[in-house]
Amino acid sequence: MIAIPDIGGAKAPGYSDADTPPPRCGHVAIIGRPSVGKSTLLNALLSQKLSITSNKPQTTRHRITGILTEKDAQFIFVDTPGFQTLHRSRLNERLNRAVRESLAQVDVVVLVLDAARIVAADREVIALLPSDVAVIAALNKTDRLKDTSVLLPRLAEVTQLHPFTALIPVSAEKGSQLTALKAEIARALPEEAPIYPADHLTDRDERFLAAEFIREKIFRLLGDEVPYATTVGIDSLVQEGDLRRIRATVYVAKTGQRGMVLGESGLRMKAIASQARADMERLFGGRVFLEVWVRVKPKWAESDQSLTRYGY
Ligand SMILES: Nc1nc2c(ncn2[C@@H]2O[C@H](COP(=O)(O)OP(=O)(O)OP(=O)(O)O)[C@@H](O)[C@H]2O)c(=O)[nH]1
Ligand SMILES: [Mg+2]
Numbered sequence: 665m666i667a668i669p670d671i672g673g674a675k676a677p678g679y680s681d682a683d684t685p686p687p688r689c690g691h692v693a694i695i696g697r698p699s700v701g702k703s704t705l706l707n708a709l710l711s712q713k714l715s716i717t718s719n720k721p722q723t724t725r726h727r728i729t730g731i732l733t734e735k736d737a738q739f740i741f742v743d744t745p746g747f748q749t750l751h752r753s754r755l756n757e758r759l760n761r762a763v764r765e766s767l768a769q770v771d772v773v774v775l776v777l778d779a780a781r782i783v784a785a786d787r788e789v790i791a792l793l794p795s796d797v798a799v800i801a802a803l804n805k806t807d808r809l810k811d812t813s814v815l816l817p818r819l820a821e822v823t824q825l826h827p828f829t830a831l832i833p834v835s836a837e838k839g840s841q842l843t844a845l846k847a848e849i850a851r852a853l854p855e856e857a858p859i860y861p862a863d864h865l866t867d868r869d870e871r872f873l874a875a876e877f878i879r880e881k882i883f884r885l886l887g888d889e890v891p892y893a894t895t896v897g898i899d900s901l902v903q904e905g906d907l908r909r910i911r912a913t914v915y916v917a918k919t920g921q922r923g924m925v926l927g928e929s930g931l932r933m934k935a936i937a938s939q940a941r942a943d944m945e946r947l948f949g950g951r952v953f954l955e956v957w958v959r960v961k962p963k964w965a966e967s968d969q970s971l972t973r974y975g976y
Contacts, residue, residue, distance in 0.1 A: 687736060687737070687855050688853040689856040690739075690770075690854050690856060691770040692739055692740065692849055693742045693774070694742065694774045695744050695773060695776070697748060697788075698722050698723075698747075698785075699719070699720070699721045699723075701804040701836045702724065702743055703715035703716060703717045703723065704804075704836040705776060705804060705834070706741050710730045710865070712947070713947065714728065715728050715730065717880070718891075721746055722745060722746050722748065724745045725976060726872075726876075726975065727742055727744055727762050727766055728742070728868055728876075729743075729866050730865065731866065733860070734846070736850065737849075737850040739846070739853070740859065744763045747759075747763045747785075750785075754967070754968065755965045767794055767797075770797060771853055772798050772852045773798070775789065775793065776804050777822065779806045779833055780808060790825050800848050800849060801826075802833075802845055803815070803831065803834065804835065806835045819831050830848040873944070873948075874954075875897065875912065875975075876896075877940040877944055879891075880943075881937075882914065882925065885932060885936055894914060894916050894921070894925070895914075896913070896914050897912065897915065898911070899912060899913055906951060907950060907952070907953060908948060908953070910944070910952060912955070913956070914957070915960075917962055917963065917965065919960050922959075933958065937956045940956075941954045
C-alpha cells in the first residue's frame, strides 16, 4: 500500500474534522479499448501520476487501483488494460481476463470512449458491460475536436449503445469536466463507509510502480516493436533513510532488442533510467538510486509460467 507523498498541501482531506464518515464508497472500473485515455483519466482524477501512459496501444498491462478520498466519497478506481481482440497471444488473453475480472467486482463502471469516433472495438467492450451496474460513458479527448458540433450527434449515437447512467464529455489531458464526472460517479456509489484511510493512494507497492515507470519510458522512447517484447522486474529495492536503491532488469525477447533498449553508447538506457527515476522520486517522495540491466529472455510472453513469474 503506498500513501500519498506529502508534497506540501497536496494531501487528500482527512476525516478527523468531520463528525460523520463520508457516506459513499465503492470500486469504479475504468474500461475501454486501447489508447482511449483510461490511464490518463485515472491520473487526472487522482491529481497524481500513478498509472503509466503512452501513445501506443496496450501500455497498461495490469489492474491498478487508485484511491481518491474526498469529503463526501471515497472512489476506489481500477485502471484496466485496453480490451482488445485483434491480436491473439497468451499475454493478451491475460490482459482481457483482467478486464473481465475487474468488471465482476465493481460498483460503477466508467466506459472511456474517444469523443471523435465510436468504432467496432468500442462495441466489443460495450458487449462486456454488466447489466446490473451503473455505467457512465466518458467521451474523452474533447480538446482534440476541431468542431465541437459533432458532440451532440455523438452523444445521441452513444445513448443507443447501452442504457448509460450518464454521458459526460471530458478531456483527461486538460482536466476538463472531471468535477462533473466525479459527481456522477459519486451519485452511483453505494452508501458505505470508506474502506481505506484517507491518505492511501494505491494498493500497489513501490516495486510494482518502479517497474511500471521503467516500462513507460520504454514505451515512450522506443519504436513500435520493442515495447511489446519487453517486461521489467525489480531485483531489489532497499531503503536507506529517504534514499531508495533500486536494481531492475529489463527483459527483452531477442538479442537484437537488447541493443535497441541500450541505444548507442548506452544513451537510450540512460534516458530511460533518468526519466523513470524522476517519476519515482516524485511519487515516493525521496531520492532514488536506480540501476537498470537488460537481459534476453526468449519467449517470456508466450509461456504461462514466465507470465506468472513476471506478474501477469
Ligand atoms: N489530446 C488528448 N490526448 C489524450 C487525452 N487523454 C489521453 N490522451 C492521450 O492518448 C494516449 C493514450 O492515453 P493512455 O492514458 O495511455 O490510454 P489508455 O486507454 O490507458 O491506453 P492502454 O493502457 O494502452 O489501453 C496518450 O498519448 C495520451 O496522452 C485527452 O483528453 N486529450
Ligand atoms: Mg492504460
